[in-house]
Amino acid sequence: MNKILLKLVMLPSGLWRGMGADTDQLRAILDVRLKMDDRRPPSLGRPNQKKEVKNATWKNMLISVIMGAVYMFPLITVKDAIFGLSIYLGLLMVWLALMLITDFSNILFDTRDKFIIIPRPVNDKTIVLSRLLHVFIYLLRIVLPMSLAGWIVLGIKYGLPSVLVFPFAILLIVFISLFFVNFCYLLLLRFAGPQKFKEIINYFQIAVSVLFFAAVYLIPKAFDPEKGFNITITDHPWIRFLPSYWIAECWHWLDVKSFPIYLPGTEWFAVFAILAPLTCFWVLIKFLAPQFARNLGGLDVAETSEQKIQSAGKVTSGKKQFYHKLANAFNRSDDAKAGFIITWLQTSRSRTFRMRVFPTFAYVPVYFVYLLLSKHESFKDAWIDMPNNPGYIILLYMCAFVMMNALNYLYISEQYKAAWVYYAAPLKTPGGVLSGAFKALWLKYMFPFFAVLSIFTITFWGWATSLDIVLALVNVTLFAVCMVRVGARHFPFSTSEQINQSGYRVIRAFLSMFLAFGLGAAHYALVKRDVLGLNTILKLIFLLLSSGFLWLVWNSYSNTSWAVIKQADDK
Amino acid sequence: MEPIITIRHLNKKYGEKNVLNDINLDIYPGQIIGYIGPNGAGKSTTVKILCGIIQDYSGDITIAGKDLRGNVLDVKKMIGYVPELAELYDMLTPWEYLNFIGKLYHLPDNVIEERSKRMLDTFGLLGNIYQRMDTFSKGMKQKVLLTSGLLNNPSIVILDEPLSGLDANAVIMVKELLQVLKQEGKTIFYCSHMMDVVEKVSDRIVLINNGRIIANGTIAELRQNDTDSLEQIFSKLTSTGNLTKKADDFASAINYTNTAN
Incomplete structure (x- = not known):
């Protein structure tokens, strides 16, 4: 050509x-x-070429x-x-x-x-x-x-x-x-x-x-x-x-x-x-x-010079950063803190991550409006009719899509070679770093986004939806953890874009997507139809089951062993 | 004195190719070992095995009395590693990067802060500690990497071309630093192609070629006569054919002009 x-x-x-x-x-x-x-x-x-493009x-x-x-x-x-x-x-x-x-x-x-x-x-x-x-x-x-x-x-x-x-x-x-x-x-x-x-x-x-x-x-x-x-x-x-x-x-x-x-x-x-x-x-x-x-x-002229030395006093007075406090608050082990810090910082610095992940946040409201309009003739009608349907369930579960995309790019970096440090450092198991990275992603991106959607939901559908919001949050998180647990496990920012994606992995990704739909559909059904007036109880049972599963899968994920990482690297 | 690193019958294969062939080596504490060899001789592989990055090898390695296979974590804690062609996440600032590394070595926050600030200060980089490294020169990044490699106060320091990109003053400082570290009893494993530096700083020189150790001793022991420099010894032992003739051939290739067309 x-x-x-x-x-x-x-x-x-x-x-x-x-x-x-x-x-x-x-x-x-x-x-x-x-x-x-x-x-x-x-x-x-996302490119999925084999080995080289x-x-x-x-x-x-x-x-x-x-x-x-x-x-x-x-x-x-x-x-x-x-x-x-x-x-x-x-x-x-x-x-x-x-x-x-x-x-x-x-x-x-x-x-x-x-x-x-x-x-x-x-x-x-x-x-x-x-x-x-x-x-x-x-x-x-x-x-x-x-x-x-x-x-x-x-x-x-x-x-x-x-x-x-x-x-x-x-x-x-x-x-x-x-x-x-x-x-x-x-x-x-x-x-x-x-x-x-x-x-x-x-x-x-x-x-x-x-x-x-x-x-x-x-x-x-x-x-x-x-x-x-x-x-x-x-x-x-x-x-x-x-x-x-x-x-x-x-x-x-x-x-x-x-x-x-x-x-x-x-x-x-x-x-x-x-x-x-x-x-x-x-x-x-x-x-x-x-x-x-x-x-x-003028673009690639480095403006940094070694001569630019500030007074040492000024430098040391730097206050303890916000992400540092969060890392300490949400993680017990140092490994997890390291994973948290690198993810927190790198996700807002990496061009690839921003480019591929940030737009998906905006896709959610767009797609929601699209769904609203699909049933109504004008936006005004749709807006007025909106609180009569449990559309908020769909909105909340769309978070899973955002999280899935963010998780896909969590492992990718142009500087994936810099990941040698994980192998040289005395890490007992990679699980700590992985769990810290997941927490950072969840806390920095998913939680605030979910919170905004929740406020929107409460504003238009009322406080009665609180239980649904909690259940949706647990379910979406469960989905996200399942996704990283069954997918190939890597250190954050440790693989190149052109990584070989085997069909096996694609199937697993589909399975986890299926899980998100399943959870969402079950939840939707509970909201849409009243089963013998027991819905609140059924939702509570659902919440309990999901939380239990979440705990199990999370435990397994945060104890990821070296063997699993090696296996993923070798593929 | 007990050797701090003992390597016995170390073999490593990539597919069918033998990268390391029965390496046997004793390294004593407080020594600087110059580890040299041509491209592809197996230097980086040896280093990666010692750091615990490559774990499928055959043979036995004992570090500070501990078997490497069974005690990878303990050994990693003792080692500081600065790799060749150093890669780091340059969208971070040195402060953020060093914090991240410090956490991986389980260092307390105040230790990370104090060590990294003081170390960067001596490199003249304190003013850049809150600047993203993507605008840094190669030498500046190298200084950050040296800092990150020494942040955990390792007793064994493994350096792979640590001087690349550094300016003359920084080179002098790092060479001095090696002597200070040695006096503190640290063992330094120094891989490089810069023969003059290796000759000056090393207590012992280990020369590896095609995955085999072909020379091991002090510079005095390696010298066959008084005038040989390490560079000459190196080429005598590793080059195939006459280098002067090769240079001539190269030069005559430059002068080639096709007069037929």
């Missing part, structure tokens, strides 16, 4: 040479960059094909062709922007160039061109497979001419997305300065992935379900302000019959479709890109 792409971009090598680039160097640089892309684990979703390109492309096929639905189902196209193109644009923000920053911030390429006799033009072409190939690899379904549908439904407009539209979409992403980055860089930039980008990425998730789930709900597939653009006249609508209008000019325009007076908006992306592209090349490169230069 890469070979083909490389050949493709090197076709106009005369042009590149004319621009002052050294084509041999250009090819070599691009070749290496593409190879590295191929071995980089994907940034979305190979052919990441093919896998990413397959995902893009599938996503593209999903997005294509409005193209088939919506009767108003322009409207369908607008939605489709809009989705493509959002997806592209998301991919750029989450994935592309890795490429952007790869400052190894400084040490590897800059010291060699490579001229500036070659370097700039290699970056631009890399971006181009990168986009091509996402956009082509993603639009595959679109090409086919357009061809079948409207014939060849409409297909011919498509690449042009794609190009416009790429410009707009690229502009948007760069503009956001630059704005951040302006206000945050290079030092804080990486940190903020990380939170920005988190926010965007939440937004994206919310958009996919909730935007379809914003349309009136009554009209179903017959929805027309006249119900949503604000669409005229979206770039995807402007681009869709280009098809109108090609084929007035198949692509009628229902928003009167917007026909000439198609002009924007050309003007806006071109303006974007011009601003991007002329202003944003150079400024960006300048600002980025």
